[in-house]
Amino acid sequence: MYNQAVPDTSLVACPHCDLVQRLPELAPGASARCPRCDRELWRRREDSLDRTLALALAAAVLYVIANSVPMLGLRAVGHQAYTTVLGGAQQLWNDGRETVAVLVFFTAVLAPALQIGFMLAVVLGVRRARPPRWVGTLLRHHPIACTWSMIEVMMVGVLVALIKIADYATVIPGLALFVLGALVFLLAAMQASFDPREVWERVEWADARRPSAAGRMARVTS
Numbered sequence: 001m002y003n004q005a006v007p008d009t010s011l012v013a014c015p016h017c018d019l020v021q022r023l024p025e026l027a028p029g030a031s032a033r034c035p036r037c038d039r040e041l042w043r044r045r046e047d048s049l050d051r052t053l054a055l056a057l058a059a060a061v062l063y064v065i066a067n068s069v070p071m072l073g074l075r076a077v078g079h080q081a082y083t084t085v086l087g088g089a090q091q092l093w094n095d096g097r098e099t100v101a102v103l104v105f106f107t108a109v110l111a112p113a114l115q116i117g118f119m120l121a122v123v124l125g126v127r128r129a130r131p132p133r134w135v136g137t138l139l140r141h142h143p144i145a146c147t148w149s150m151i152e153v154m155m156v157g158v159l160v161a162l163i164k165i166a167d168y169a170t171v172i173p174g175l176a177l178f179v180l181g182a183l184v185f186l187l188a189a190m191q192a193s194f195d196p197r198e199v200w201e202r203v204e205w206a207d208a209r210r211p212s213a214a215g216r217m218a219r220v221t222s
Contacts, residue, residue, distance in 0.1 A: 014041060048195035053123045055190040059116050059183060066179040067109065072158070073172030074165075082174060085109060085154075104154065111148035112187070118142040119190060126199050136203045139196060146191065152184045 013020050014034040021041075023032050028046035033039065045051075070082035083091065085108055092101035118138045125135040155177075162171050 012041060014039060043195075045193055045195045045198075048193060048198050049123050049126065051193040052119065052190060055186060055193060056116055056119045056123065059186045059190055060120065062179050062183045062186060063112060063116055066176045066183060069176045069179075070174035071176035071180070072162075072174055074169045075172060076169035080172075082172075084176060085180070107148055107150040108154045111145050112151055112183075114145040115142070115149045115187065116190075118145055119194065122199060123194075126202050131199075131202050133203070135199065139199055139203075149187065151180055151187070155180060155184065 011020065011022050014037060016039045017034060017037040019034055019036045021034065023041060026032060026044040028044055031043040032041045034041055067085055069084070071085055071088070073080060073082040086105070089101045089105040089109065092098075092104060119142065122135055122138050122142065125131055125138075158177070165171070
């Protein structure tokens with residue numbers, strides 16, 4: 001059974017205590033908890049795919065805007081300059097801070113793009129009559145992109161820097177700064193509305209077998 005699909009899709013192992021059990025049918029908004037450790041195994045979200053698609057499209061629009069317009073401007077001794085998120089990473093590279101520049105680019109530009117792109121591809125691909133196998137592949141790699149997407153960390157760093165330089169220059173907030181703030185909450189809402197189990201149920205396994213013996217029934221809560 002190692003590295004092979006379990007025929008019974010309702011049979012799962014708790015990721016915290018490894019108890020094998022069967023997930024019951026749930027009403028929208030209800031959750032199933034492990035009877036051993038009381039950790040939540042699954043919460044069924046109402047209209048998950050449609051809501052996730054709408055939020056992902058909105059996030060994609062905000063992402064494009066955030067990386068196209070100025071994020072910050074500084075005015076000092078008669079000079080004024082603006083920069084974008086990508087321009088900030090490029091300036092760090094030009095100043096000899098290659099490691100910081102790569103981290104800023106990866107966590108604030110590339111990883112959010114992958115997070116949104118993977119989600120859009122998954123929710124669109126799973127709508128097909130027979131979802132392709134790459135839907136499952138993207139779904140496996142999506143949590144990695146979410147882990148490295150750190151727009152909120154960059155926002156905190158920017159705000160700390162603004163406080164420190166406020167006495168030496170006039171700070172001009174750009175449109176991208178507010179768009180990035182909205183994007184942080186939109187990405188969180190996108191992840192909260194997404195139900196990966198609904199996607200896995202539509203993806204066909206390569207080795208489909210007849211259902212096996214059932215495990216214990218998970219406790220249902222609402």
